Amino acid sequence: MFKRGFDSRDFEFNVAEIRKSEYDKNEDLDLRTEKNVCEIVRYTSENPTPWEWGFNYDYDPDSFDFAIERGYLDKIMPEEFPKYFEKYSKEELIIQSQSFINPKTSKEDVIKILMDEADYSWIVSEKGYEYLESHPLYAFFTAHLIKFNLYEFKFFAEKNSELEIEELCDKYINLKLANALRKGDTDCYLYYIDYHYTLSLKKEDYDSALYYLCQRIIFQTNSWLLKKNHSFLDEAYDNETFYLSFRLTNMNLDFDIRGIYDKAFDEFRIPKYRINHEKVYNIMTRLVNDNEDPYQICAELIDERDSI
Structure with a gap:
């Protein structure tokens, strides 16, 4: 095993082939902090109301302070919200809210609600944007591979330096x-x-995005249905599923849901979860075509779990 402080879960499948003698604990810890700082700055640059961090990411709270100390973020007051939030859609503003907002609410009223909710918010400074531009590999990693280990990925990138960023990440994740x-x-x-x-x-x-959303719903629905024991707080879907579903289904796009779903189901790579075809399809149509609340669907699955 590696030295104390090494997260063996991250390196259980060591695609970078890092040897024990190569492992640098201090660099690993530094890169974990750097990953968190970059994630905070990148996330802030892409989201309108980033008041709460780590809703599905494991980060060190000190990283937020580091980002501020480095001058990557600027604080803005509520009276400045209309100016900075104007470029975002109403749906983007709603999804970042700290409380429930009716989707039928006007964008102007949504901004007023946000102004009442927070004493201040954060935006990326010029220095912060320069930081992102000078660290494209970190920025891409935090946008798409945040759940993996940057130390391992850095080794992998160095050994595959001939690849472009997207090709590199494709090879890594595969x-x-x-x-x-x-x-x-x-x-x-x-x-x-x-x-x-x-x-x-x-x-x-968006068709490909829906394909992978279908696979996430297939995975979580069937893994939940196959569980023999459920705790009182157990739910079929995690917050990430709700978030990803909201991002896509609120675009009101016209999908061939049957064709995309069938392909996603047939190509799902874990045989034991390739079950309940029509049941999961019904869930997808309710999410995509009917724009139903995933929390309600989750509650229905909980109600019927004893009969499965």
Whole structure:
């Protein structure tokens, strides 16, 4: 095993082939902090109301202070919100709110609600944008591979320096998944799905994004249905599923949901989760075509769990 402080979960499938003698604990810790700082700055640059961090990421709270100390973020007061939030859609503003806002609320009223909710917010400074531009590999990593280890990825990038960033990440995530599935690590499938989902959204390839959202719903629905024991607080879907679903289904796009879903189901790579075809399809149509609340669907699954 590696030295104390080494997170063996991150390196269980060591695609960078890092040897024990090469491992530098201090560099690993420094890169974990750098990953968090970059994630905070990049996330702030892309989201309108970044008041709460880490809703699905494991980060060190000190990293936020580091980002401020380095001058990467500027504080803005509520009276400045209308100016800075104007470029965002109403849906983008609602999803970042700290409280429920009716989707029928006007954008102007949504901004007023946000002004009442927070004493201040943060925006990326000029220095912060310069930081992102000078660290494209870190920025891409935090946008698409945040759940992995930057120390390992840095080694992997150095050994594959001839590849462009996207090719590099594709090779990395595919190797991680292949190795993980051989070992029965099904959780890595979600990391793989989320990587391709966020990348598809960035490219505005919405059919592909829906394909990977279907695979996430297939994964979480069936893994939940197959569980023999459920705790009182157990739910079928995590917050990430709600977030990703909201990002896509609120665009009101016209999808061939049957064709995309069937392909996603047929190509799902964990056989034991390739079940309940029509049940999961019904869930997807309710999310995509009917724009139903995923929390309600989750509650219905909880109500019927004893009869399954």
